[in-house]
Amino acid sequence: MSKDKNEWGSNMSFILAMIGSAVGLGNIWRYPYVLYSNGGGAFYIPYIVAILLMGIPFLILEYGVGYNFKSSFAKAVKKINSKWEYLGWFLPVAVFMIMIYYSAILGWDGIYMFLSFFKGWGADPNVYFTTTLLQSSDSITGLLHFIPLIAVAMLVGWVIIWFISHRDLEAGLGKVSKVLVPLLFAIMVVIVGFSLTLPGASIGLAELFNPDWSLLGNFEIWMAAFGQIVFSLSLGMSIAFTYASYTKDDADLITNTISIALANSIFENFAALGVFSILGYMSLQSGTAVADLVTQGTGLVFIVYPTVFNVLGQWAYVLGPLFFLTVYLAGLTSILSTIEPLSFSIQNKFGLTRSRTMTILIIVGAAISMIYATAYGGSVLGFVDTFINQIAILLGVIFECIIFAWIFKAEKLIDFLNSRSKTLKLGKWWIVVVKYILPIFVAIVWIGGMYDVVSQGTTDQLIFTVISAAALLIATLVFTILPAKNPDWDKAEERV
Helix, strand or coil: CCCCCCCCCCHHHHHHHHHHHHCCHHHHHCHHHHHHHCCHHHHHHHHHHHHHHHHHHHHHHHHHHHHHHCCCHHHHHHHHCHHHHHHHHHHHHHHHHHHHHHHHHHHHHHHHHHHCCCCCCCCCHHHHHHHHHCCCCCCHHHHHCECHHHHHHHHHHHHHHHHHHCCCCHHHHHHHHHHHHHHHHHHHHHHHHHHCCCCCHHHHHHHHHCCCHHHHHCHHHHHHHHHHHHHHCCCCCCHHHHHHHCCCCCCCHHHHHHHHHHHHHHHHHHHHHHHHHHHHHHHHHHCCCHHHHCCCCCHHHHHHHHHHHCCCHHHHHHHHHHHHHHHHHHHHHHHHHHHHHHHHHHHHHHCCCHHHHHHHHHHHHHHHHHHHHECCHHHHHHHHHHHHHHHHHHHHHHHHHHHHHHHCCCHHHHHHHHHHCCCCCCCHHHHHHHHHHHHHHHHHHHHHHHHHHHHHCCHHHHHHHHHHHHHHHHHHHHHHHCCCCCCCCCCCCCCC
16 A cells, blocks of 8 residues: 555544545535424434444444554455455445535535625525526426536536545645635634624524424434434445544544544534524514525525625625635535545455546546436435435444444454543443444434335335435445455455
């Protein structure tokens, strides 16, 4: 393994890259809605439980095993037990599918970055986003309506991704992370600070933090909390595993885990303050209840934030471009993190160079992503996102617990991890969590997610869920059965 391409230049580069992959687009457009729709302030109880019970213990497990093998996820799983190689490809392919639909959101953000210089979304950001830009169609025939502007914006993003991915790890992703993460935090402080001064901000905050304690007895709120932590910390996506395999020998993985989880939690909750302050302002101005203004998903970025920029006056022409530029950079980091696991696994098995592997994956990803440049693309994005995050990734978390905690025997990591930890010390409690409590809880959440998709999904959603599942399983099978071209495929360096 060449040091210049597959090792972080510093521990800080590793931490910032992991934070960047977590606090990108997902936290801005997903978490505030999840928080509001699951009991407001009451949601913090299952949220904190999910972080302590699943987020931190599972990240430590992924970091520990990833650091130990210093190889790709697929190669490490095969080394642990060759019968499980299929799973070694299942998760990297699933994460690659996330990368493909993230490129659509990145393309939208690129368009808004340009529009923000002159508030090109007009007086009604909702109408512009839904009708003018996405040209949204409720019919599957919308797949036949191609939108060139979105396609071009997505292709620009793919070219940038190609350029960054062809530099070595530290010079590419490392430098990008060192710039974008502090910048994103700084600009978010300004945006939230201004939002809190808007007339009606207290209305939105009251809606956000008004606890509905009765919901704590509902299974859905706990499922939402665990699902959010899986999503926001990229658990079970083999990203943490891959990044940890690049770390230097003296890394304090436990302290890094706590730092990343804490930074992610602070960011997404801080961003929620700004979102709901803006929604309170919109409610006061329009006379519409906050509950009717809350839109799931990307609407929070592409509708709520443009609305506040419309009332910022001249400051909007500075903060608007900075905000969408920073979100764009955060999106780039998220995408770069989702291509790395599959890329590294392909390099390990088939002996391809990093540059060639990245080029192939980016061409394939760009071609498939064009489905999102259609009038039905927004709906397809929602369907695929639900399948990946509520079904595929959760299933991967369960099997990772089995492979890493049981078959690999996580006990082997405790002394090593503790010897370098300046904060938390692991003990038998950690083994109990990753071997028993965590897989049981995640299995329950997975069953709930499956039930929601089957019982509440539309016919179109079920169709695209089946198509997505078939694509994932077939691609995974192909990578598994293809003969290895690298003579070192059956060998894996261990550090512990």
